[in-house]
Amino acid sequence: MPGHTLEHFGYLLDHFEPLLGNTPIKSIEVPIQGRSHRIDLKLEGYNITGSIKARTAYGLVRGLVDDGVLRPGGKLIESTSGNLGVALATLARYLDIEFLAVIDPLIASECRARLVDLGARIIMVDRPDPKGGYLLSRLAVVRDMLNRNEGYVWPDQYSSPRNPEIHRRLTGPEITAQLPVPPDAVFAAISTGGTFAGLSAHFREHSPSTKMIAVDIEGSIAYRGPAGRRFLPGIGASRRSSFLGSDLVDHFYSVSLRDSVRHCHQVLRNSGIYLGGSSGATIAACVRHLVENPDEIERPLCICPDDGGKYEQTVYSDDWLEKLRPDLESEAEIAGQTLVVP
Ligand SMILES: Cc1ncc(COP(=O)(O)O)c(C=O)c1O
Structure with a gap:
C-alpha cells in the first residue's frame, strides 16, 4: 500500500x-x-498540476521528506493563493497524507473546487490584512494551527x-x-x-x-x-x-x-x-x-x-x-x- x-x-x-x-x-x-x-x-x-507551483510543491515536500520531517501519517498545512495549494493537494493525495490549505477569497473558484476534489481540507480567511492583501491573515491562521500541536508540518514556501x-x-x-x-x-x-x-x-x-x-x-x-x-x-x-x-x-x-x-x-x-x-x-x-x-x-x-x-x-x-x-x-x-x- x-x-x-x-x-x-x-x-x-x-x-x-x-x-x-x-x-x-x-x-x-x-x-x-x-x-x-x-x-x-x-x-x-x-x-501536471496546471502551474509552475508543481515544481515548487515538489521541492518543498521532497525537502521535508529527505529531512525526515514529513513522515507517513503526517499532515501538511500551507497558506496559498491557489496554485501551490493545488500542487500540494496533488502530492498529498499521491503520498496518501492530509493537507490543510489556508486560502482567501481571491482564490480562483476553479482552484478551490480542485482542492476539494483532491480531498484537501480548507480554511478560508476572509479578513484582509493591513497591507491590502490576505497573506498576513493567512499566515496568522497557519501559526495558530501550528501552535495547537495537532501534528501539522508547514513547508513554508515563503522562507524555505x-x-x-x-x-x-x-x-x-x-x-x-x-x-x-x-x-x-x-x-x-x-x-x-x-x-x-x-x-x-x-x-x-x-x-x-x-x-x-x-x-x-x-x-x-x-x-x-x-x-x-x-x-x-x-x-x-x-x-x-x-x-x-x-x-x-x-x-x-x-x-x-x-x-x-x-x-x-x-x-x-x-x-x-x-x-x-x-x-x-x-x-x-x-x-x-x-x-x-x-x-x-x-x-x-x-x-x-x-x-x-x-x-x-x-x-x-x-x-x-x-x-x-x-x-x-x-x-x-x-x-x-x-x-x-x-
Ligand atoms: C499565477 C502565479 N504567478 C506568479 C507566482 C509567483 O511565484 P513565486 O511565489 O515563486 O514568486 C505564483 C505563485 O503562486 C502564481 O501562482
Missing part, C-alpha cells in the same frame, strides 16, 4: 520528479514602435530554501537546454520570490550576461511598495520576499492591473495563447522594457506561471472587468503601451 513507510515516500517522490516540467517555450511576435519583436514564453501552465532551490536545479537548466542560446533577459512575476530567486541563481552562474527582471503588481510590497488593494491571485505579496536580494534583480517593474489584463487579452487575440493574470503582467513589463530600451535586448523570455483556464471568472470575464472598471480606469496609462495594446 503506498505511503506507509518513509522509504516508500522517497520511492514515490523519485517517480514524481520526472513528471515535472518539460513545459514548452513558444514565441510570439509583438509590434513595438514599428518593429516586430520576438518574445519567448515559457508556458508553465503545461505542468527548497523553494528557490528547485527552480535553480530544475527550471533554470530546463530553459537553458531548450534554447539554442540563453535568453538575454528573463522576466518573471514575484510573490514569494522563489521562482525568480532560483532562476536568477541559475542564470548568474551559467549565463551571467542574462538580465534578470522582476515583475510585481501595483499594491504589492514583495520587492518594493507602496502597499495597496490587489485583485489578482498569484502575483504580489503583503510583505517583502525573503528570497530577493538586490544582487539577484537587475530591473524591477510594478505593473498595473489594467496593463496585466490588457496584455492577457492582447496575447489571446494575437496569438491564441490563453494566459493567467501574472503572465499578462510579465509580458506587460517586457513590452515596457522593450519600448524604453529599444536596443538593449534581442531575446527576452517571459515566465508564464499558469494558463487562463482558472481566470474565466476574472481576467476574461466581462462582469468582473465591469465591476473593476473604476479601479482599472483610475490607473495611469503607461507611455508607449497604446502602441502595442490598441
Whole structure:
C-alpha cells in the first residue's frame, strides 16, 4: 500500500520528479514602435498540476521528506493563493497524507473546487490584512494551527530554501537546454520570490550576461511598495520576499492591473495563447522594457506561471472587468503601451 513507510515516500517522490516540467517555450511576435519583436514564453501552465507551483510543491515536500520531517501519517498545512495549494493537494493525495490549505477569497473558484476534489481540507480567511492583501491573515491562521500541536508540518514556501532551490536545479537548466542560446533577459512575476530567486541563481552562474527582471503588481510590497488593494491571485505579496536580494534583480517593474489584463487579452487575440493574470503582467513589463530600451535586448523570455483556464471568472470575464472598471480606469496609462495594446 503506498505511503506507509518513509522509504516508500522517497520511492514515490523519485517517480514524481520526472513528471515535472518539460513545459514548452513558444514565441510570439509583438509590434513595438514599428518593429516586430520576438518574445519567448515559457508556458508553465503545461505542468501536471496546471502551474509552475508543481515544481515548487515538489521541492518543498521532497525537502521535508529527505529531512525526515514529513513522515507517513503526517499532515501538511500551507497558506496559498491557489496554485501551490493545488500542487500540494496533488502530492498529498499521491503520498496518501492530509493537507490543510489556508486560502482567501481571491482564490480562483476553479482552484478551490480542485482542492476539494483532491480531498484537501480548507480554511478560508476572509479578513484582509493591513497591507491590502490576505497573506498576513493567512499566515496568522497557519501559526495558530501550528501552535495547537495537532501534528501539522508547514513547508513554508515563503522562507524555505527548497523553494528557490528547485527552480535553480530544475527550471533554470530546463530553459537553458531548450534554447539554442540563453535568453538575454528573463522576466518573471514575484510573490514569494522563489521562482525568480532560483532562476536568477541559475542564470548568474551559467549565463551571467542574462538580465534578470522582476515583475510585481501595483499594491504589492514583495520587492518594493507602496502597499495597496490587489485583485489578482498569484502575483504580489503583503510583505517583502525573503528570497530577493538586490544582487539577484537587475530591473524591477510594478505593473498595473489594467496593463496585466490588457496584455492577457492582447496575447489571446494575437496569438491564441490563453494566459493567467501574472503572465499578462510579465509580458506587460517586457513590452515596457522593450519600448524604453529599444536596443538593449534581442531575446527576452517571459515566465508564464499558469494558463487562463482558472481566470474565466476574472481576467476574461466581462462582469468582473465591469465591476473593476473604476479601479482599472483610475490607473495611469503607461507611455508607449497604446502602441502595442490598441
Ligand atoms: C499565477 C502565479 N504567478 C506568479 C507566482 C509567483 O511565484 P513565486 O511565489 O515563486 O514568486 C505564483 C505563485 O503562486 C502564481 O501562482
